Amino acid sequence: MTTAINIKSASTNIVNLPVLEISKLAVGYRGSEGFQRVVHEVSLLVRPGEVVALVGESGSGKTTTAQAVIGVLAENGQLESGVVRLNGTDIAGWSQKQLDTIRGRKISLIPQDPTSSLNPVKTIGAQVAEVLQIHRQGSRAEIDARVIELLARVGLSQPELRARQYPHELSGGMRQRVLIAIAVALRPALIIADEPTSALDVTVQKRILDLIDELRREYGTAVLLVTHDLGVAADRANHIVVLKGGRIHEQGPTAEVLASPRSEYTRKLLADAPSLGKARIARTRSPRVSGSDDAIVVGNLVQDFSIGGRRDVFRAVDGVSFTVQRGTTHAIVGESGSGKTTTARSIVGFQRPTSGRIIVEGIDVTNLRGESLRRFRKTIQLVYQNPFASLDPRQTIFQIVEEPLLNFDPLPREDRARKVQAILERVGLPQPVLTRRPHALSGGQRQRVAIARALVLDPQVLVLDEAVSALDVTVQAQILALLNELQQALGLTYLFISHDLAVVRQISDTVSVLHNGRQVDGGPVEDVFQRPGSAYTRELIGAIPGQRNADRH
Amino acid sequence: MSRYVIGRIGQAALVLWAAFTVSFVLLQALPGDAILIKFLNPELGLGPEQIADIRASYAVDSPLLVQYLHTVANFLMGNFGYSIHAGVPVGDLILANLSPTLWLSTLGFLLSLVLAITIAALSALSPFSWLRSFIQSIPALFISTPVFWLGILLIQVFSFQLKLIPIINPGPWQALILPVVTLAVPISAPLAQILMRNIDHVLTEPFVAVARAKGASHRGVLWRHVAKNAVLPTLTIGGILFGELLAGAVVTEAVFGLNGLGGLTQRSVNDQDIAVLQAIVVFSAAAFVLINLTVDLLYPVFDPRLRVRQGAVA
Numbered sequence: 001m002t003t004a005i006n007i008k009s010a011s012t013n014i015v016n017l018p019v020l021e022i023s024k025l026a027v028g029y030r031g032s033e034g035f036q037r038v039v040h041e042v043s044l045l046v047r048p049g050e051v052v053a054l055v056g057e058s059g060s061g062k063t064t065t066a067q068a069v070i071g072v073l074a075e076n077g078q079l080e081s082g083v084v085r086l087n088g089t090d091i092a093g094w095s096q097k098q099l100d101t102i103r104g105r106k107i108s109l110i111p112q113d114p115t116s117s118l119n120p121v122k123t124i125g126a127q128v129a130e131v132l133q134i135h136r137q138g139s140r141a142e143i144d145a146r147v148i149e150l151l152a153r154v155g156l157s158q159p160e161l162r163a164r165q166y167p168h169e170l171s172g173g174m175r176q177r178v179l180i181a182i183a184v185a186l187r188p189a190l191i192i193a194d195e196p197t198s199a200l201d202v203t204v205q206k207r208i209l210d211l212i213d214e215l216r217r218e219y220g221t222a223v224l225l226v227t228h229d230l231g232v233a234a235d236r237a238n239h240i241v242v243l244k245g246g247r248i249h250e251q252g253p254t255a256e257v258l259a260s261p262r263s264e265y266t267r268k269l270l271a272d273a274p275s276l277g278k279a280r281i282a283r284t285r286s287p288r289v290s291g292s293d294d295a296i297v298v299g300n301l302v303q304d305f306s307i308g309g310r311r312d313v314f315r316a317v318d319g320v321s322f323t324v325q326r327g328t329t330h331a332i333v334g335e336s337g338s339g340k341t342t343t344a345r346s347i348v349g350f351q352r353p354t355s356g357r358i359i360v361e362g363i364d365v366t367n368l369r370g371e372s373l374r375r376f377r378k379t380i381q382l383v384y385q386n387p388f389a390s391l392d393p394r395q396t397i398f399q400i401v402e403e404p405l406l407n408f409d410p411l412p413r414e415d416r417a418r419k420v421q422a423i424l425e426r427v428g429l430p431q432p433v434l435t436r437r438p439h440a441l442s443g444g445q446r447q448r449v450a451i452a453r454a455l456v457l458d459p460q461v462l463v464l465d466e467a468v469s470a471l472d473v474t475v476q477a478q479i480l481a482l483l484n485e486l487q488q489a490l491g492l493t494y495l496f497i498s499h500d501l502a503v504v505r506q507i508s509d510t511v512s513v514l515h516n517g518r519q520v521d522g523g524p525v526e527d528v529f530q531r532p533g534s535a536y537t538r539e540l541i542g543a544i545p546g547q548r549n550a551d552r553h
Numbered sequence: 554m555s556r557y558v559i560g561r562i563g564q565a566a567l568v569l570w571a572a573f574t575v576s577f578v579l580l581q582a583l584p585g586d587a588i589l590i591k592f593l594n595p596e597l598g599l600g601p602e603q604i605a606d607i608r609a610s611y612a613v614d615s616p617l618l619v620q621y622l623h624t625v626a627n628f629l630m631g632n633f634g635y636s637i638h639a640g641v642p643v644g645d646l647i648l649a650n651l652s653p654t655l656w657l658s659t660l661g662f663l664l665s666l667v668l669a670i671t672i673a674a675l676s677a678l679s680p681f682s683w684l685r686s687f688i689q690s691i692p693a694l695f696i697s698t699p700v701f702w703l704g705i706l707l708i709q710v711f712s713f714q715l716k717l718i719p720i721i722n723p724g725p726w727q728a729l730i731l732p733v734v735t736l737a738v739p740i741s742a743p744l745a746q747i748l749m750r751n752i753d754h755v756l757t758e759p760f761v762a763v764a765r766a767k768g769a770s771h772r773g774v775l776w777r778h779v780a781k782n783a784v785l786p787t788l789t790i791g792g793i794l795f796g797e798l799l800a801g802a803v804v805t806e807a808v809f810g811l812n813g814l815g816g817l818t819q820r821s822v823n824d825q826d827i828a829v830l831q832a833i834v835v836f837s838a839a840a841f842v843l844i845n846l847t848v849d850l851l852y853p854v855f856d857p858r859l860r861v862r863q864g865a866v867a
Binding site: 067070071072074096097100101102103104105108109111112113116117118119120121122130131134135166168179182183 | 765
């Protein structure tokens with residue numbers, strides 16, 4: 001705070017005046033263990049029309065910083081010290097009442113999760129109109145007209161209809177467009193975009209980010225972009241600020257940070273980010289790959305679900321075929337609703353396919369019933385997406401990993417303990433975690449536990465359903481390396497379900513691209529990436545963030 | 554939509570039939586005999602033959618199944634039988650006792666709504682956290698207050714000490730004031746608790762942060778965004794509480810000497826007046842079913858997400 005310079009007197013040159021100037025910001029939360037500071041001495045500048053990306057992993061304090069700027073910290077959060085200047089005025093000490101006069105008008109927010117960021121019981125039109133009403137922008141008729149105009153501007157078809165609809169009637173991408181319409185409605189000087197596309201499919205992500213870019217240029221609004229994705233930051237920001245543990249590790253112009261990172265941490269982030277195309281997992285193929293035996297054969301798989309009435313069926317998977325060689329990784333890629341998880345569930349035997357053929361390790365899965373189906377689970381195991389929800393919080397890690405053993409051929413207690421310990425060592429977990437419960441472990445450690453639980457039965461095939469999607473990039477890189485190492489040591493076959501093409505390119509040998517239940521592309525992964533066989537695959541590849549600057553260099 | 558309504562009405566009919574049958578079996582299984590309780594009284598001086606005649610006139614010795622089918626048929630035609638004890642049609646008996654209960658429960662429920670909403674609103678609007686935790690502890694006090702004690706306390710204070718409400722021959726409205734308050738206080742507690750919990754929950758939803766980011770004040774957010782979302786889950790519990798009230802508030806009616814369904818139930822249990830009890834059970838079940846049906850049909854009105862029956866989403 002000693003650096004408080006009188007910006008006002010120097011503000012004759014409006015162009016040079018930063019829209020946002022944060023100086024030595026400190027934010028903390030009151031918890032059960034007293035007050036804990038999570039943001040330390042953060043200082044940054046956002047100039048008019050500029051995009052500044054706040055990059056960091058979970059717990060880095062990036063969202064807390066953004067929330068502190070706009071004054072929407074959680075109830076137990078507190079802005080301890082520091083200066084937050086908006087257009088030269090320090091708003092750090094302002095009351096909520098004072099902040100109400102500038103929020104929405106001078107500074108606005110594009111939130112993270114479009115599904116929960118709109119009031120479910122109010123119409124879209126009313127929610128867009130609200131920001132105009134609060135700041136008294138004209139008569140009712142004028143506001144209604146402006147709402148339609150805004151909805152049309154953010155690219156929503158039939159804006160009059162949309163205004164009358166409720167949030168649940170719109171897709172995630174459409175809802176994010178509505179939230180953008182709210183954020184730009186009064187042409188604020190600064191928009192805080194807090195992970196605006198993390199919950200969206202990759203092609204939708206690209207369109208939304210393009211829209212934000214376009215509106216930013218049109219209105220001259222500056223954007224503080226909070227993101228965990230270095231690829232997104234690389235594509236969209238003029239300036240990158242790297243946060244870790246609540247402190248700034250590095251900041252500078254995007255090209256500089258990407259080309260010659262100064263801090264060790266930034267270098268690691270860049271190396272681990274799959275989308276920047278720099279990360280490559282050293283894959284030395286095991287010799288068995290050359291053999292021609294197939295671990296999984298899927299032929300013309302069709303899966304229908306009945307909806308509502310007796311005759312209405314929804315075809316979730318429509319004629320998917322592929323084979324996976326033993327000891328290799330096959331990826332199923334697609335956006336939400338593409339049928340990739342449904343395909344995986346049919347292969348594991350959770351549901352009977354409507355038609356088609358599934359053979360796993362020589363076993364015809366479609367004919368399995370009762371006990372033979374249960375036995376089949378020893379051959380194939382699943383690792384789920386969310387390492388927080390897929391482990392029973394009341395069990396110790398030992399119990400979690402031991403449980404599958406109890407379900408099959410009974411082993412003496414000492415043998416089970418030996419097996420559990422061996423597999424935990426195999427996945428790189430220290431012995432002391434055996435007695436802990438999941439909540440005491442980090443996300444990466446939990447996913448290692450989930451992998452250990454799947455491997456303890458010595459399966460031949462592992463189905464990884466978005467198994468690394470919820471993890472931070474550095475942790476993600478570690479888990480991918482672990483999976484690669486396990487595959488080579490144990491000769492495992494992986495079926496890797498993912499929406500993330502960059503990760504798929506890193507880890508898999510062959511790939512099937514699914515779109516609306518149909519297989520639109522397939523084959524060896526480099527072939528598909530180099531010579532995509534369908535327009536949809538090309539669009540998917542084009543939407544991977546982090547390519548713009550790579551092209552520029 | 555109409556198919557949904559028909560389905561719900563079918564379910565309601567099924568529930569009513571089940572309530573009738575279960576209560577029929579249970580009441581038949583009761584030890585004791587209403588006719589013997591009334592007519593074996595030595596003062597009446599009836600001989601065994603005469604009692605046997607009476608028993609025959611009530612058809613109490615015919616097989617259970619015949620009695621059951623007979624009663625079902627009568628109920629369907631709106632004939633609820635005769636009270637053994639009072640000797641009048643059960644329908645008349647219930648109608649006579651219905652009006653005080655209806656008034657008492659409706660007014661009591663409305664007052665409890667007002668109390669609950671006031672407590673929840675005060676808690677949400679209180680600027681200090683100590684004040685809020687104090688307000689949030691009020692429902693716990695309300696729910697642990699015994700009804701008979703509260704009733705007697707209110708009579709003591711308002712009738713005997715302050716002499717505001719006459720205890721002897723009060724007007725029809727004056728007579729209702731204290732019982733309504735007595736009834737409303739404990740009912741308001743669960744409603745207030747659920748409301749406050751919902752408000753706290755909704756306040757943490759991302760759409761509230763978005764509303765704040767639009768520049769909406771705390772008060773504006775509570776009114777425009779939180780209120781409706783927080784009230785929705787209380788509809789169900791509100792319906793259940795109101796249904797319980799309609800079945801009669803035994804203790805409150807006893808304390809204030811009101812002739813409602815609660816008192817009638819109590820007397821009929823003492824007299825083992827099975828016909829009356831059977832009708833009361835069916836009436837209470839019908840009230841419950843009707844209220845729940847109303848609540849179910851109201852939900853789509855308040856919550857647009859329930860208006861369209863959505864198919865499976867892949």
